[in-house]
Amino acid sequence: MSPYSLMDDRKKRILQAVTDDYISTAEPVGSRTIARRYDLGISPATIRNEMADLEESGYLEQPHISAGRIPSQKGYRFYVDFIMQTKGVSDEERLRIRRRLEERKRELDLVTEETARILAQLSNYAAFVLSPVSRAAVLKRLELVQVDPQLVLVILVVDPGFVRTHLVMTERQLKPEQLAYINSYLNSRLRDIPLSKIGVSLLKEIAAELKEYSNVLEATLEAVVQLLEHRQEEAVVTDGQINILEQPEFREVESAKRVFDLLAEDDTVSGLLVDTMNAGSIRVVIGRESPHPNMDICSVVSAPYVVDGVPIGAIGVLGPTRMHYARVVAIVELVACHLGEILSKMLVM
Amino acid sequence: MSPYSLMDDRKKRILQAVTDDYISTAEPVGSRTIARRYDLGISPATIRNEMADLEESGYLEQPHISAGRIPSQKGYRFYVDFIMQTKGVSDEERLRIRRRLEERKRELDLVTEETARILAQLSNYAAFVLSPVSRAAVLKRLELVQVDPQLVLVILVVDPGFVRTHLVMTERQLKPEQLAYINSYLNSRLRDIPLSKIGVSLLKEIAAELKEYSNVLEATLEAVVQLLEHRQEEAVVTDGQINILEQPEFREVESAKRVFDLLAEDDTVSGLLVDTMNAGSIRVVIGRESPHPNMDICSVVSAPYVVDGVPIGAIGVLGPTRMHYARVVAIVELVACHLGEILSKMLVM
DNA sequence: CGTTAGCACTCAAATGCATTGAGTGCTAAA
DNA sequence: TTTAGCACTCAATGCATTTGAGTGCTAACG
Numbered sequence: 001m002s003p004y005s006l007m008d009d010r011k012k013r014i015l016q017a018v019t020d021d022y023i024s025t026a027e028p029v030g031s032r033t034i035a036r037r038y039d040l041g042i043s044p045a046t047i048r049n050e051m052a053d054l055e056e057s058g059y060l061e062q063p064h065i066s067a068g069r070i071p072s073q074k075g076y077r078f079y080v081d082f083i084m085q086t087k088g089v090s091d092e093e094r095l096r097i098r099r100r101l102e103e104r105k106r107e108l109d110l111v112t113e114e115t116a117r118i119l120a121q122l123s124n125y126a127a128f129v130l131s132p133v134s135r136a137a138v139l140k141r142l143e144l145v146q147v148d149p150q151l152v153l154v155i156l157v158v159d160p161g162f163v164r165t166h167l168v169m170t171e172r173q174l175k176p177e178q179l180a181y182i183n184s185y186l187n188s189r190l191r192d193i194p195l196s197k198i199g200v201s202l203l204k205e206i207a208a209e210l211k212e213y214s215n216v217l218e219a220t221l222e223a224v225v226q227l228l229e230h231r232q233e234e235a236v237v238t239d240g241q242i243n244i245l246e247q248p249e250f251r252e253v254e255s256a257k258r259v260f261d262l263l264a265e266d267d268t269v270s271g272l273l274v275d276t277m278n279a280g281s282i283r284v285v286i287g288r289e290s291p292h293p294n295m296d297i298c299s300v301v302s303a304p305y306v307v308d309g310v311p312i313g314a315i316g317v318l319g320p321t322r323m324h325y326a327r328v329v330a331i332v333e334l335v336a337c338h339l340g341e342i343l344s345k346m347l348v349m
Numbered sequence: 350m351s352p353y354s355l356m357d358d359r360k361k362r363i364l365q366a367v368t369d370d371y372i373s374t375a376e377p378v379g380s381r382t383i384a385r386r387y388d389l390g391i392s393p394a395t396i397r398n399e400m401a402d403l404e405e406s407g408y409l410e411q412p413h414i415s416a417g418r419i420p421s422q423k424g425y426r427f428y429v430d431f432i433m434q435t436k437g438v439s440d441e442e443r444l445r446i447r448r449r450l451e452e453r454k455r456e457l458d459l460v461t462e463e464t465a466r467i468l469a470q471l472s473n474y475a476a477f478v479l480s481p482v483s484r485a486a487v488l489k490r491l492e493l494v495q496v497d498p499q500l501v502l503v504i505l506v507v508d509p510g511f512v513r514t515h516l517v518m519t520e521r522q523l524k525p526e527q528l529a530y531i532n533s534y535l536n537s538r539l540r541d542i543p544l545s546k547i548g549v550s551l552l553k554e555i556a557a558e559l560k561e562y563s564n565v566l567e568a569t570l571e572a573v574v575q576l577l578e579h580r581q582e583e584a585v586v587t588d589g590q591i592n593i594l595e596q597p598e599f600r601e602v603e604s605a606k607r608v609f610d611l612l613a614e615d616d617t618v619s620g621l622l623v624d625t626m627n628a629g630s631i632r633v634v635i636g637r638e639s640p641h642p643n644m645d646i647c648s649v650v651s652a653p654y655v656v657d658g659v660p661i662g663a664i665g666v667l668g669p670t671r672m673h674y675a676r677v678v679a680i681v682e683l684v685a686c687h688l689g690e691i692l693s694k695m696l697v698m
Numbered sequence: 699c700g701t702t703a704g705c706a707c708t709c710a711a712a713t714g715c716a717t718t719g720a721g722t723g724c725t726a727a728a
Numbered sequence: 729t730t731t732a733g734c735a736c737t738c739a740a741t742g743c744a745t746t747t748g749a750g751t752g753c754t755a756a757c758g
Contacts, residue, residue: 030750045702066709066750141496147489147506155504155514157496165504165512207757242613245606253602257594264591379721394731397722415721415738 004291007057012083013040014050015059017081019071026248028068036117073287076137076299076321081283084329093122097335101342108132108346112237115315115339120240122331125247125319126263128238130273131307132313132343137195142186149173152216154223156234158195167225170216182213195228236270255297262294263318273314276302278310281334287321299323303336307344315339352379356406361432362407363399367429368420372671375597377417422636425648425670427459429633435679442471446684450691457481457695461586464664464688469589471680474596474668475612477587481654481662481692486544491535493569498522501565503572507544515572519565531562544577585614585619598669604646611643612667622663625651631661631682636670648672652685656693664688 007015017038021029031047034040040047051069054060059075062068071079088268097118104114113131119127141157150173154166174182189206190198203221210217250256262268272290276283284305288296299322302316315336317328356364370378380396383389389396399419403409408424411417420428446467453463461478468476469651490506497523503515503694515601523531538555539547559566590612599605611617625632631652637645650672651665664685666677 028750032749043702043706044750046700049701052752062751064709066707066748068750143494144505145490145492145504153504153506153512155494155502157494157502163502163514163516165514167512169523188464242606242609245602245609251602253594253600253605256605257604260591260594377721379718392731393721394733395729398730401723411722413738415719415736417721 011050011054014047015054015075015079016083018060019067019075022070023324026322027069030068036079076286079327084326089325089330089334094334097338111342115335116239118238119315119317119335120243123317124243125317126130126238126240126244127317128236128269130270130277131235131315134318138192138232139190139195139198142190144179144183146174146179154220158223158226166227168219168223175218182210185210198228200225216236227233236266247320249297249322258294259298268292272300273302273316277304277311277314280304282329284325301328301332303332305336305340307340353516360399360403361670363396364403364428365432367409368424371419372673375671377412377419377641379417427634429674433675436675438679438683443683446687449648450687460691464684465586465588468664468684469685470590472666472677473592474666475589475593476666477585477588478617479619479626479663480584482584487541488539488544488547491539493528495523495528503569505573505576513576515576517568517572523565529558534559547577549574585615585622596669598646598671607643608647617641621649622651622665626653626660626663629653631678633674646670650677650681653680654685654689656689
């Protein structure tokens with residue numbers, strides 16, 4: 001028997017009322033309150049009966065016997081899936097989002113940072129952005145520049161969208177012709193190769209072919225590996241952690257600390273975002289639905305962003321389980337959409 | 350009359366006992382406790398009398414009339430200036446610091462991040478690092494590389510120690526000779542010029558001289574300005590904010606939030622570090638000695654780090670006024686010293 | 699038969715009050 | 729000058745009481 005078969009329309013409206021009210025007040029909601037505040041045309045007694053049913057089937061729970069009800073995990077889940085209507089974002093806000101992103105269009109890092117900031121400000125929760133990684137990303141160019149008798153600058157240009165540099169010490173200075181030769185050789189071997197194909201083995205092969213320059217090359221190629229890895233590490237940008245402290249459920253420092261710990265472990269957050277990216281659609285993870293123990297008191301709304309129909313990253317908002325889902329879902333969806341559009345302009349180059 | 354004239358040796362020892370005890374327990378200290386825990390050879394009554402004197406002259410205060418004493422701001426100041434002995438750091442720790450820094454020696458950003466992390470871990474407070482900026486920094490090289498028909502990569506190499514890149518859109522593709530010409534011209538004008546001298550006026554002048562390429566140059570030079578500014582913004586790296594939540598004085602979320610707000614405003618922290626760098630020596634700022642209102646419940650220990658005798662940056666630790674000054678001062682001094690040494694190896698190139 | 703009113707019941711939170719204990723200042727004795 | 733003794737203060741603690749919002753159950757109502 002599906003659990004939802006028990007859910008008639010009136011129960012739905014009551015669950016909605018309880019959830020809406022609890023989301024905005026953070027106080028358990030009683031039957032009287034609902035009868036007063038929401039015009040359902042039924043008496044507190046009837047509401048009590050319905051609430052008892054809802055509790056029995058697991059959508060509501062009582063912190064203690066003589067308190068009002070609050071939504072359970074299952075209740076939030078039902079609310080998110082079948083009840084709430086995502087709240088439209090005002091045109092003005094929409095415009096502001098777009099404008100702020102446009103302004104930062106120049107550099108990829110800045111766009112992701114700005115996105116995180118926008119999300120945090122709009123949602124009033126903590127926000128994070130997984131930087132765009134493209135499976136199709138290719139090494140566009142690899143350049144060595146002698147900047148000093150003993151220093152070579154390695155420049156990696158990756159398409160779509162980022163540039164990394166690294167300084168390498170060399171023992172002897174290379175002549176310009178030598179450098180030019182190495183450059184053109186490296187580019188002939190590596191240009192337009194997908195990053196995923198560039199591994200230690202390929203690089204070793206190249207080093208062997210150019211072994212007269214092994215001196216420079218070893219360090220250089222090691223740097224290449226590092227740079228490509230380093231990018232992965234850096235992939236998550238966070239903002240708005242402070243907002244966590246505004247939430248009444250985190251008034252006790254203990255619980256706040258658990259959330260901060262959660263945010264500090266990059267793995268957890270980035271894993272979640274990667275999952276969302278792969279899933280390819282907006283996701284709402286409520287409390288213990290996530291395996292992570294510190295997540296039990298939190299929910300996360302996350303969405304991938306898409307360029308040319310391919311998800312290349314994801315964004316997310318983390319708040320208490322009592323999260324303003326309707327609004328946050330709308331915001332996350334909207335921001336993800338704008339971000340995708342902006343990036344598609346930037347990355348198609 | 351100097352306030353210190355009243356401070357005989359016994360008073361000093363009592364102030365030390367009170368401060369040490371309060372620093373480790375976070376509880377107001379009474380005369381009995383001191384008599385028991387510290388072997389001063391005097392009775393609680395005597396201690397009471399001395400404490401009354403110390404309170405009168407402003408070194409101690411009472412949270413309420415029937416509680417023990419805690420050090421006042423002035424008390425901490427005296428403790429820091431005249432009483433405490435900075436606590437040696439174990440050789441093992443010393444070695445670990447050095448090794449961790451050595452590992453990250455490759456890239457400047459990584460060194461500052463690692464430094465912040467080390468400081469936070471050792472001190473158990475929040476830590477920050479002002480990235481090295483050298484007044485003597487010069488633009489070592491400015492290179493334009495065509496990476497795509499419509500994209501030019503601007504590379505800035507600054508000595509000492511960092512590289513920035515930026516992508517610029519161009520309307521038409523430049524021929525290699527043209528690019529080479531621009532490159533060599535720009536380098537002839539800008540190479541080895543101190544960053545502080547590179548302003549809008551100089552760049553405008555150059556743009557005028559090369560006005561046949563104004564198309565590319567405008568965007569490029571604008572990017573140069575942005576990059577040099579952007580570096581300033583990014584200058585402070587922070588770590589260990591979570592440690593703040595461990596401190597009993599921040600158990601109330603309100604006060605924790607004030608500190609987080611403080612840390613979130615980059616200006617405050619970076620201003621403080623810049624001051625320290627300019628001052629050229631270790632500084633301890635206690636509570637309201639700082640003008641910033643949210644600092645009243647905090648203290649900061651900060652020290653410049655020095656390359657070739659010149660302070661080029663600063664590091665700092667922020668904790669509650671009840672900070673473990675002796676230990677933190679030792680740590681900050683030590684880390685600053687190691688950082689300076691590591692950087693001098695990196696930057697002299 | 700679903701809905702509502704009434705009522706007894708529950709329990710967290712707030713309130714009031716006495717107790718405890720760590721701490722103080724003052725005074726007088728050592 | 730130091731210390732012992734003593735009266736005093738006051739935050740914190742514990743405990744009983746009250747309050748009030750909320751519930752479940754039952755019986756009456758349309």
